[in-house]
Amino acid sequence: MWWDDSVSIPTSRSLPWPAALPASSRQRVEATLDPLPEHRRTTFALRVARWWDDLLEGLAPYPHPAEVGARVVELAAAAYLARDEDLHLLDERRSLEPDWFQRPEMVGYAAYADRLAPPGTGLAGIAQRAEHLRELGVRYLHLMPLLRPRPAPNDGGYAVADYRQVREDLGTMEELRELARTLRGQGVSLCLDLVLNHVAREHPWAAAARAGDERYLRYFHVYPDRTVPDRYERTLLEVFPDFAPGNFTWDEELDGWVWTTFNSYQWDLAWHNPDVFCEMVDVILFLANHGVEVLRLDAIAFLWKRMGTQCQNEPEVHQLTQALRAAARMVAPALIFKAEAIVGPNEVVHYLGQGRHHGKVSDLAYHNSLMVQIWSMLASRDSRLATHALGRFPAVPSTTAWITYLRCHDDIGWAIDDADARAVMIEGWRHRQFLSEYYSGEFAGSSAEGLVFQANPATGDARISGSAASLAGLGAALHQLAAVEQAGDREQRRVAAMAVDQAVARVLLGYAVIYGWGGIPVLWSGDEVAALNDERWAEVPEHADDNRWAHRPRLDWAAVLEAREDPSSATGRVYAGLRQLARVRAELPHLHASAAAETVASPDPGVFAVVRRHPVGPMLQLYNVTEQPRTVPGWWVSELGLPAEQSVDALNGYPPNLTDDGSVYLSTYQPVWLVRP
Template sequence: MLSDVLKTELAAQLRSAFDDDRDADTFLLRLERYGDDLRDSLHAVYGDRAEALLERLLEVLLHADHARPADLKRLDEARLLRPDWLQAPEMVGYVAYTDRFAGTLKGVGERLDYLEGLGVTYLHLMPLLKPREGENDGGYAVQDYRAVRPDLGTMDDLSTLARQLRGRGISLELDLVLNHVARKHEWAEKARAGDPKYRAYFHIFPDRQGPDVFEATLPEVFPDFAPGNFSYDEEAGGWVWTTFNSYQWDLNWANPDVFLEFVDLILYLANRGVEVFRLDAIAFIWKRLGTDSQNQPEVHHLTRALRAAVRIVAPAVAFKAEAIVAPAELIHYLGTRTHHGKVSDLAYHNSLMVQLWSSLASRNTRLFEEALKAFPPKPTNTTWGMYVRCHDDIGWAISDEDAARAGLSGPGHRHFLSDFYSGQFPGTFARGLVFQYNPATGDRRISGSAASLAGLEAALETGDAGQTEDAVRRLLLLHAVILGFGGVPLLYMGDELALLNDYAFEDVPEHAPDNRWVHRPRMDWALAERVQREAYSPAGRVNAGLRHLLRVRKGTPHLHASIESQVLPSPDPRVLLLCRDHPLGVMVQAYNFSEETVMLPAYVLRDVLGDHAQDRLSESVFSLDRLTVRLKGYRALWLVAGENPV
């Protein structure tokens, strides 16, 4: 046990590295608290090499601790006193590309009034660390983790922005790409030059024998423009593991030096003011022959060890797992068994996002119910990242088992959704694009903005007022679900203005091959400035409705993310019912996923809430001692018990 070791001369040696006894006490107490998690996970991954790694790691931790600014150390103490800071109902996220939102990091700093006025307390700026020149997978081919993309600013600009955000109570999140680096990264450059230390940072094979054996069980991520998982590199003199693109070299996390490098990088960025790290492609970092090399046990040990190391120096920092995997695998990224609550603090609830769009298309929530019921409970100290749309495509992550329980064919329903959201299904309201069609599996992922997928683009084309009304109500319904489910709602830039697909992406050479740029438009600041004056426009109604939802959420303690939303069986397949059993009282949420008015049997609500309930969204009081409750098309209710609930 490391806690026992700390009672020996090691503690004295560590204490001697500090000038101040209080600083020494703080470091040693955190080391005692998180040291066993760190050591146990490192031993699980690296075996006999773990002790030597720990010695080197302590030097990195001490250096980072001494370099940590005073205001961030104060934030550390504040977060330790409020460990549920990410779970509070006032936590609202906003996701944007720096250049498309405000041009530069300094430009973002000039737009903080807008974010604060919207209610944002958590800002995720999409990849901004220096990528390779030219095509770079949207910034996920990082050439230098210690530099900012030159056109966006400098690392000092990043520190200044982080400090400005903290002053307004807004936490900064950045992407940390763990699985790979750009071929132009210094490590890869040295590997190609023949340096044995850095060749060991990667998976490089002299011929196709090894890659061919691995390929037998590996899926393809980008079958259209990056088939296969290995690329021949003339300079390296071998086949390099490149899961995503030939210019993104997968790292060899079986090498302890890679772990040490990333602890140093995370702490460097944390000391610059980054509070949340999105662990990009975390599922892929451990390779194992005979598997798909995703979700391996070592992934969770490595994440636990990274988190423990960072908590020793910077406990204000949180991890968010970018693991778009099946529910049975996803829960491990928040922690199960010995890792329970000790890996990532957040994870994307990709399944909920998929089910939102599935229910909109089908006007049926039975599959939604089955998918949610299949989720195991998460650790109470963790939370979900909830979203309607993100920067990525929508992959129809619907399991055949969930579909069968809902009376559907998994392949058939996925085919229907691809047709519906690419505009090919008769009567569809959606305007989306097929992304990465895989003829071997039939999979077709979908690109498109939330507003275009929800029908607003088509409605405005035809000038149909009824369809426009439906599209606006769909968008507000989707956001009501992510704001009410319990987690950190992540608003994607422009959705608050109902921005449509941006087909001009085809005019930009580096964007043209990737139609995901259709839903990555530039911020329309002219619209943002006038939208509240144009209350009756579609954008004005979406904006006003979303702001209302955000205000209600912040004043509703029932939405604290330590409480899970549970499915309440609905007597009507068009309506999703969720129940949240909070100490202040039960909340029931009702969501009508159709344009039709539903007469919902009142007993299903009365059995949980009693004879009277108040809707937090409209402040209406419902009498539940009658036969039915009327739900207009696409209406959302957040019901709490009593006529005048707390």
């Protein structure tokens, strides 16, 4: 154990450094920390000792892990010296409450800063939305990429030209620090994106490489001809086949081919170079010292390159993430990592830690499959595929949590596994095609208004853009209602009003699944007021070729005010429903992320069922994914540990509706959370 074998006993003249830390590094670290009081120096030394083994194990891909580790500790000491007193206090509190991000009161919100704040106010304007966030129960705010990007095009801000500066139109690093401090005072943790895989062509490292600096040339994958790139291309996938085919770009200034997985202006970093690792450690600690509490590790799956593979999810990715996390823990235990890895179930769990990396990698990971399966159930009115696919996820460490979401800034790729589809007697490719057609409105009877993004004619796959409300058919229903109100036909108005009701119910059902799954449910900005697709998304020249901007609208403050004042409107009902979900969720210990969500096969395929088992008792969640009333037998509910007649629906505080034979009755798109009273 670290406190037995690698730590010297502290005395008034010595600090408890790990024995393997070289003496020369130890001396430099102690000189750096000399201005601090003794208790601060001791705390840092204890943290280094605690995380040293994890750091070295994670650095195993490099030839000399101990040398790189010593460099990391020296960087950490400098960052620790610069850390503000209020952040040291936050570190101590989080060390005593390591499950802070797993608790059921955690609800997240994600937005582009300039589209959340009042126009022209930048980071300073985010604080003006604090009351709005509090009403929604938000404790975690993810502001989409705001570090300085290259000029447009910049992949929505993910082509970072400077990790240490904020976009000029949003403000300064000092304003970011002040915003983080303000949010922290209100119990809200700030999450920012950190793009790990690549930098913009204009980044200083890339500029130095283009100028011929040998040190910085080694920060990138550069080849004099197509020989090596062509060998890699045999097994690589294309991320954006429509507007960024291939994975390498010829650069005249470099006089070579540079690896560019995403776009020609985004240069992949050479993570096999330990200098790149140390640079990114320094960036992470810099952002942590500005008050960032969660870092979304963007494009993390692509870090390590290996010939003959897809160069995604290689074992070294998890090792290096463990090392990054260990370095961050030495300085800022309040900081946690979120892996942006949109991969299959058997791969994504590794980003939370499996095997020897158990619980040592990222603290959070996106549950992309849950989003996909919710939309699949709503289109097919069938829960069997979701029950099977979500049920085969391997267990994740009890100290980690999923990020769950109904929508995000990105498109929806129909990640339906062929084996999962076969298990429930459907064809994977045909179901993916159905979902694309359904949510683009091409399927007969569909009221969805999604936009096709990056269609692949070879496979027939097509990803979909669109807001949650538009995909749920609310836009079409409201248009229909407005048309029949002009005509004055009472029956037609009744049918149209029912369509609006059902669209609202679909949105709230989807979010009920998200809020009930555990982890941190994240609300995408605009969904709280049932925002529809932005019809003017293409008017910004930079956005004209990227229809994902249709579901990235500015927050409509007038709609927020309407939702508050008119709870009977579609926006008002969605707003009130989300507030209620957050309030109920916060009071249910069953929804602590350490308790796993288990899917169970429902007797009625139109009902999706989830069980959560917690020491206070079980919780059974039932979701009617159809527009028709459904029932599940009372005996079946009892076998899951919750006799219906002895339970209450936590969403409304009343016993569930029972039929004459004791079955639980669910109305159109109704969610039910059964617990013991």
